[in-house]
Amino acid sequence: MIGIIDYGMGNLYSVSKALERLGYDYFVSEEEEELSKATGLLLPGVGSFRDAMAILNETGLKAFIDKEVARGKPLLGICLGMQLLFEESNENGFAEGFSFLPGKVKKFPGQDSSGTSYKVPHMGWNKLDIKKPESFLMNEVGDEHVYFVHSYYVDTEDRDVLIASADYAEEVPAVVGKGNVFGTQFHPEKSSHAGLTILRNYAQYVERNDA
């Protein structure tokens, strides 16, 4: 069963309902004891990187998640929740993340290499460029559009963690993963067919892992 981590940052309702529609069991909790019973975790997140890490540190959830991931429990971060999986960010001041995946979170410069400016936030439907079609997360997902809304993106040199990206002046990591840690920069629960399929793929992976 998927445990959705409630640390006060994010829209838990929509993602919960999406899992429900897909027919997977879940629960929402902020309690370590309860969350430890989950066979897979989901880390949502809307807001700033620094605030989110501060809350996770204060509540002890950071240490808990570290421990669970080390034990091999699957973790999926969504939106800000994905960014937190990386090393650091300078959003509203420097903050360290979980460092499960290599890379830094940076603000979109708003200007491409030729000096042409573009809109920030990166808001709307953008096409997935699938780098690792063999990943279970990409099962039955094509070059479809998903819904992004973010002003910061992950800059990583490790091509190995990139499952799919989107092109927005920069190569924007859209689906990432390594070992038992995964993330989507977009909101799968708001991304129509492709988003729901990815969510389903994660839920199935969690179930298989449990068996």
Add this chain to the structure above:
Amino acid sequence: MLTKRIIPCLDVKEGRVVKGIQFVGLRDAGDPVELARVYDKEGADELVFLDISASHEGRETMVDVVRQVAAELAIPFTVGGGINKLEDMKRVLRAGADKVSMNTAAVLRPELIREGADYFGTQCMVVAIDAKWEEETGSWRVYTHGGRTATEWDAVEWALKAQEMGAGEILLTSMDADGSKDGFDISLTKAIGNAVTIPVIASGGAGSSDDFLDVFNDASADAALAASIFHYKETSLTHVKEYLKQNGVAIR
């Protein structure tokens, strides 16, 4: 590449869609959730619900509508109307809306945008601007209270101020074009789009697929919003999107 968004807008009063929407085969044409489902199927990229309820009960009903839409649909949506304080934002965003749209309340107290942006992030904050061309000054003036009250604000200045206060998007309605079916207001949309660095949704005046093509090609709008053209089946979302695709616009 980011695609251009087509956004149907639904006016909801006391939990019911107003303006008789003409869909064949709907069990209940006044049910916002059922209409949202139809538009989702037709390829709507986002939805906007404008709550025009006057009563407290109506507003509470809207929260139920938001919860149902969030529970059933996997596309983003914005709720506007009656967002006057942080508590109002919390209510609809926690019910599953992705963004809130403010209009009069933001003009009266621009700090409201900042408060919302600090709490939920700029990406949740849409500032809706109703603007009207003014011959004497050769510029667009901002109106509030549903277009009834002229303000001191020039539309470009206000859009910049809204962005500075933390708006993540501008929903721009041309009062001159609204209801005309003669096309979006290209010069207004262009003027605002050139001034701000956040996305701009053009609204008011959509009468045909060509109007959408023009506002994307000539005014670089990031999204276009329309109500009656879709509600009254003058054209369908599917048709507009197909037409735009054929004409080289990036469309989902």
